[in-house]
Amino acid sequence: MNHRSDTTLCVVGGGIIGLASALEAARRNRFSRIIVLEKESEVARHQTGHNSGVLHCGLYYKPGSTKARLAVEGIRRMTEFCVEHGISHEICGKVVVAVDDSEVPRLRELESRGRANGLDNLRWLSPEELKEREPNVRAKAALLVPQEGIVNYSEVAQKMRDLLISVGHEVRTGVGFTGLRRSSEGQVIETSGDPIRADFLLNCGGLHSDRICRDSGNTPPCRIVPFRGEYFRLVGEGEHLVNHLVYPTPNPAFPFLGVHFTRMIQGGLEAGPNAVLAMKREGYHKTSFSARDALSALSWPGLWKFLLRYPKATLGEFTNSCFRSVFLRNLQRLVPAVEDSHLVEGGFSGVRAQAMKRDGSLVMDFLFQSAPGQMHVLNAPSPGATASLAIARHIVDQMVVE
Numbered sequence: 001m002n003h004r005s006d007t008t009l010c011v012v013g014g015g016i017i018g019l020a021s022a023l024e025a026a027r028r029n030r031f032s033r034i035i036v037l038e039k040e041s042e043v044a045r046h047q048t049g050h051n052s053g054v055l056h057c058g059l060y061y062k063p064g065s066t067k068a069r070l071a072v073e074g075i076r077r078m079t080e081f082c083v084e085h086g087i088s089h090e091i092c093g094k095v096v097v098a099v100d101d102s103e104v105p106r107l108r109e110l111e112s113r114g115r116a117n118g119l120d121n122l123r124w125l126s127p128e129e130l131k132e133r134e135p136n137v138r139a140k141a142a143l144l145v146p147q148e149g150i151v152n153y154s155e156v157a158q159k160m161r162d163l164l165i166s167v168g169h170e171v172r173t174g175v176g177f178t179g180l181r182r183s184s185e186g187q188v189i190e191t192s193g194d195p196i197r198a199d200f201l202l203n204c205g206g207l208h209s210d211r212i213c214r215d216s217g218n219t220p221p222c223r224i225v226p227f228r229g230e231y232f233r234l235v236g237e238g239e240h241l242v243n244h245l246v247y248p249t250p251n252p253a254f255p256f257l258g259v260h261f262t263r264m265i266q267g268g269l270e271a272g273p274n275a276v277l278a279m280k281r282e283g284y285h286k287t288s289f290s291a292r293d294a295l296s297a298l299s300w301p302g303l304w305k306f307l308l309r310y311p312k313a314t315l316g317e318f319t320n321s322c323f324r325s326v327f328l329r330n331l332q333r334l335v336p337a338v339e340d341s342h343l344v345e346g347g348f349s350g351v352r353a354q355a356m357k358r359d360g361s362l363v364m365d366f367l368f369q370s371a372p373g374q375m376h377v378l379n380a381p382s383p384g385a386t387a388s389l390a391i392a393r394h395i396v397d398q399m400v401v402e
């Protein structure tokens with residue numbers, strides 16, 4: 001333990017990663033004062049409150065990557081946290097399906113990845129077993145991932161906020177980070193409220209993390225390019241079409257998993273999300289537009305290289321967003337019984353903070369950048385919420401206060 005009696009940690013971002021990290025630092029007594037700054041009037045207003053609510057266990061990620069390691073540790077810690085604090089969650093299991101022969105080798109590859117990541121209870125379902133568990137799902141092959149589940153991450157984040165406050169630390173909502181200056185006393189964080197002298201700055205600003213990194217005097221190696229994910233709610237008979245989480249076999253070139261069926265902890269069933277290039281970082285509607293955010297994405301050379309490299313996938317996601325019939329067809333690949341009348345456009349969506357490099361490649365792993373007295377979380381997409389407590393441990397392990 002590295003206890004200091006007069007040190008301040010300033011965390012920018014009251015999403016699940018900022019709050020989990022603040023809580024971990026508090027638990028280890030690393031700082032005498034911890035202040036979390038959140039520009040919105042409440043915590044969890046962006047990615048943490050706009051996601052699928054799935055407890056992912058580490059099936060998809062490259063063995064040896066930080067993501068794989070922290071996802072496996074993360075689901076264990078998150079489940080324990082929910083049990084300890086009485087947060088509703090359910091380990092309902094996931095079925096990943098290959099719908100045609102060409103997807104079967106990719107699903108086998110996914111199984112090997114999962115096993116290499118330590119998931120030794122993955123199981124292939126025979127056609128009879130699949131029929132029994134998921135009578136409406138169509139598949140050439142189906143892999144059962146029994147340890148995955150569902151939770152409401154806003155509720156988790158609110159509990160983290162309450163725990164932090166209960167041990168004497170601060171969560172200042174409605175206060176935004178605006179810059180950093182160095183003075184004879186060290187780093188001073190400029191905010192929309194009072195300035196804060198901080199021994200350590202932790203940037204967990206999600207969709208704005210690259211800007212906060214730059215405004216703290218650094219050069220981020222990538223840019224946040226926002227990808228909006230839209231969901232439909234299933235109603236009537238549609239609500240009872242699946243019993244587990246049902247996912248397609250993903251395209252390994254993308255960090256996005258393809259539209260899937262997700263049961264929700266508060267009840268009901270959702271389908272989505274797609275992954276469409278967005279023109280506003282925190283914009284949740286098809287028409288959301290910010291000149292600053294659009295310019296930021298379109299002036300990034302990587303975006304044009306990305307679009308040239310993946311024109312079909314990008315256009316596919318765009319048509320998936322514009323045409324309800326395309327979205328429906330994608331769902332019917334997995335569950336042919338879904339009908340248009342089952343889908344209600346609830347207006348629910350989320351925007352992913354996806355870091356993209358200058359060469360057009362998407363950053364697939366979690367990405368952290370350190371500077372003296374600072375750490376910046378520059379890429380923490382899915383399964384960032386599941387893994388937040390493990391990410392927090394990783395971050396606090398690496399914090400060095402001079």
Ligand SMILES: Cc1cc2nc3c(=O)[nH]c(=O)nc-3n(C[C@H](O)[C@H](O)[C@H](O)COP(=O)(O)OP(=O)(O)OC[C@H]3O[C@@H](n4cnc5c(N)ncnc54)[C@H](O)[C@@H]3O)c2cc1C
Pocket residue numbers: 012013014015016017018037038039040043044045046047048049050051052053054055056175176177178204205206207208212228229273349350351352353380381382383384385386387
């Ligand atoms: C559509 C979608 C589906 C997903 N599904 C899943 C899933 O099923 N399971 C899973 O594990 N993960 C999922 N994820 C990923 C998960 O939601 C994220 O990994 C996680 O929420 C990231 O948390 P965060 O704290 O980094 O970001 P955020 O929750 O976005 O928090 C960042 C915070 O920083 C604040 N902020 C920004 N700038 C400033 C500033 N200047 N001053 C003060 N505050 C600032 C913002 O207001 C925001 O509250 C999904 C994400 C999306 C978008």
